[in-house]
Amino acid sequence: MTHLYRIERTDMQLHPEVAAALAANQPVVALESTIISHGLPRPDNLGIARDIEQAVRDGGAVPATIAIIDGDPHIGLDDAALKAIATSDDVVKVSVRDIATIAARGGTGATTVASTGHLAALAGISVFATGGLGGVHRQARESWDESADLTTLSRTPITVICAGVKSILDVSATLERLETLNIGVLGYRTNAFPGFYRADSGHTLDWRVDSPAEVAAVLRSRRELGTDRFGLIVANPIPAEDELDADLHDSTLTAGLAALDREGVSGKNVTPFLLDFFHRETHGASLTANVKLVLNNARVAAEIAAAYAAQG
């Protein structure tokens, strides 16, 4: 139980329900908070954050939404903390490199896939659900913009259930980087790498799994063979009936990339800018798709965590 020592040292605040579940080897699913603060529009974001937690419960696990509140990393948020992340104006997007600084100065921050994965692993959580992973941006040849989600997952023992990556990214470059970084990718009931708003990005995967038990078996092998120090992605496509219309998707993407260029957006503002552009330009259709796929990921993650915990 080495992680308990580190929790004391870092003032990590484990929600009592999460602490009890971890101590009893009951399933827990970590959830990120940047999706709440920067990925989903207000005022819907708070209700959606609660719905995501409920989807984890419906799937048979305890939700642990992660954020930095007044300088302390929280593993599992009470409703007041969830509200602060969803509604405060001074919530910053926090990647791994920012955690220590914001903690030292007592600030409040929302964690990305990278920093959520880091803190979840520190707390002893193995399974994490989100919407989409960050990756290599389309302009990366000039901008060098590649999400720290990738390099962090390459050395973090966590399994992330996501709907692939958005087409706002360079999907094939992202898949190449995942290979280089030893981050496994399993298609959940699919042979195609999902494209977030669309079920199929056009890229084929090497590995397909068809049940939570099958994923749990891979997790056990990872532990036995020492490859659990790398992250693993379970790529779960958006259900067919919830996909964004293909033409609407393509035209919005083209316009969004042009707007990015025109307005000179860079650094950590790129992803939130494009997400917001999609939500506005599709008049909520992309938001509906986004919510559906996150809820689906949360439920599947809970089922995987439950199957893994059942192995003992």
Ligand code: PSU
């Ligand atoms: N992709 C989404 N929705 C999101 C994000 C990514 O579909 O909200 C967020 C996640 O928190 C992810 C982060 O970790 O954006 C990646 O940002 P960047 O590209 O700046 O690393």
Ligand code: MN
């Ligand atoms: Mn970036």
